[in-house]
Amino acid sequence: MKQTWRWFGPHDLTSIDDITQAGATGVVSALHHVPNGQVWTPEEITKRHREIGTRKDGTPSGLTWDVVESLPVSEDIKKQKGEWRAHIEAWKVSMRNLAQSGIEVICYNFMPVLDWTRTDIRWQLPNGGSCMRFDIADFAAFDIHILERPGAGADFSNAVADEAGRRFAGMDDEAKKQLSRNITMGLPGSTEAMTLDDVRGHLSEYDRISPERLRQHFIDFLEAVVPDVEKLGLRLCCHPDDPPFPLLGLPRVMSTEADYAAILDAVESPANGMTFCSGSLGARPDNDLPGMMRRFGDRVHFLHLRNVKRDGAEVAGSFYEAEHLGGDTDMVALIAEIVREEKRRKAAGRKDHQIPMRPDHGQDILDDLNRRAQPGYPTIGRMKGLAELRGVITALEHAEYGVN
Template sequence: MRQTWRWFGPHDLTSVDDMRQAGVEGVVSALHHIPTGAVWTGAEIAKRQAELAPHLAWEVVESLPVSEDIKKQKGDWRTHIANYKSSLENLADKGLETICYNFMPVLDWTRTDLAYRVPHGGTCMRFDLVDFAAFDIFILERPAAAADFGPELAAQAAERFAEMSDGRRQELARNVTMGLPGSTESMSIPDVRRHLAEYDNLDADRLRSNFIAFLEEVAPTAERLGMRLCCHPDDPPFPLLGLPRIMSSAADYRAILNAVDSPANGMTLCSGSLGARPDNDLPAIMREFGPRVHFLHLRNVTLEQPGMPASFHEAEHLGGGTDMVALIAEVLREEARRKAEGRGDHQIPMRPDHGQDIIDDLGRKGQPGYPTIGRLKGLAELRGIMTALSHPSVTF
């Protein structure tokens, strides 16, 4: 497993020297300042590489975003697909091969709390189902929201909303609509309403069809260039705002990977996103899709009640509901299999995803979900498992 670290650019409060001291082998980054749908030029890509040189290299792109127009097949979607292919050409020309992206409609990763206090005094990100229902019903005022949540949850949301201060209501709206980590783009409430109206009558089958159409266009380009596209799962892995989410389970990945059967069409296995759904068995998912897993996000979540959807919060990397030792054992088996096959990509890049804010993180106020010390603690724990399972005395 190749140990990488997500970096949001020169404004990131984690510096290049910090990453070097953490012992990472490569960097995961993106050109967040370029509007979604526009071309990533060779000059901009080279600039990001120069910001890391000479000590570290940009190895994984996360994310090259897919525009809402592509997902809906409306507006400038054909131009955006052409631009996406141009960006792939330019990235390949600069030596980048692994491209992470997602296909979540309207909202990307979604949390209601960005600094939820945990028992040891640190903080973490949290998705509170009642708070989200309060946002959907009373802030967004989506017409079908109350019916979608059901009478019991809608009543809890009404009580919760009534207790919220104006400041908390504004904070909740901001947290839910803040967009991709590192992005300069976020949505207002009117923006969300407009997007929802444009998704009207777009069900899971149609969204999946649009996704397949996108991959049928871009995967041949990626394959020709020797690149690996890896779709990140939905976060959280269940429908929101009355919209379908189509990359939430093993069945979802099976459908997409079979529909576009190319080595360039693969998976970002995010143990935290998939782990927020109780019917996802992470070691089993790694076993099934191992040959097409091109990137790993290793993190853990704690589900706060049974069933789905459910509230959850970001746990310590070796806490939560995912057996991280069993998952990493499956990753190492897959890497050994690839190496025996002679695959050049036998070492799968991974990064310690998210992390709890602890110690100096609490005053640093870095990118939500990406604390320096919390991630360093997670990387150390994951590195310990990798080292132990790779020891000559351990056999699989």
């Protein structure tokens, strides 16, 4: 695996110097300041390459921009409304500009409205650190009592809805605002956020879009861009839904093994692949992560290795971001499957036998607690996770003691 690190640009509190010292050899980044639907220009792409390749003192960092995360798919594309065709053309131009700069892997997602969802971005841990958490009762309190979505109560069990009512009754105005901000903050690094009225507006338009229709819109998008992807030598990899179950009555189409099989089979191309996020997929207890890696391995183009701890066995339930080796996912078993896949690729002579991986998310510990970095992306917490993952990888790749 090529060990990479997500960087949000010059305003990221984790610097290029920090990434170099953490031991990563590649960078995952995006042009977060470019509005969705607009072209990423060669000038802006070149600027980001230059920023990644330069330390604070002006000397070369030795780091390269290896993966784009994310090239956003606009809501117009997902809904097939408004300027959706123009947005697809802009997406294709951005792909071409990225390919000409040397980028080969582009991560994106097809989640409607909310790109990822957490109810608490700094949940207190017993050891004094903090992490991100999704709490189903807090989310229900937002959905039923703050957003006031019609029919929301029917989407939760009686026990969850009752608990949501009790929690909402105990919230002051600031707590309600903070919960709303946590849920609607958008993609990590994004400058675009939504008001409650924005969310309500999107939801009203999705009333007419079933999961089957959204999946077809996704297939239509892929059929439009994959021929260009193949010509450019790129690899696309869709990130799973986060969390991997329906929220706000919205359709979800990338939450399970069956979802990925449907999309990968519908647009059969080595260029149409998967971002294997063990945290997103692992939040759902019926996802078999080592098995999914084994079955989809040849189409996995990017790895997010992180862990979550679930509160129970419900498909739509609460969880928090655990230590990388400390959650419900058997990370050793998963990495063993990744190592086997890389060995198969190398034996087959595949150029992409080394899959880019980044330690996804991390708990805020030590000086992270004072930095207040991008939620989920602390420097020390991720460095700890990378060190743990590197130890497992090194052992499993060992010539004598590793996996065959």
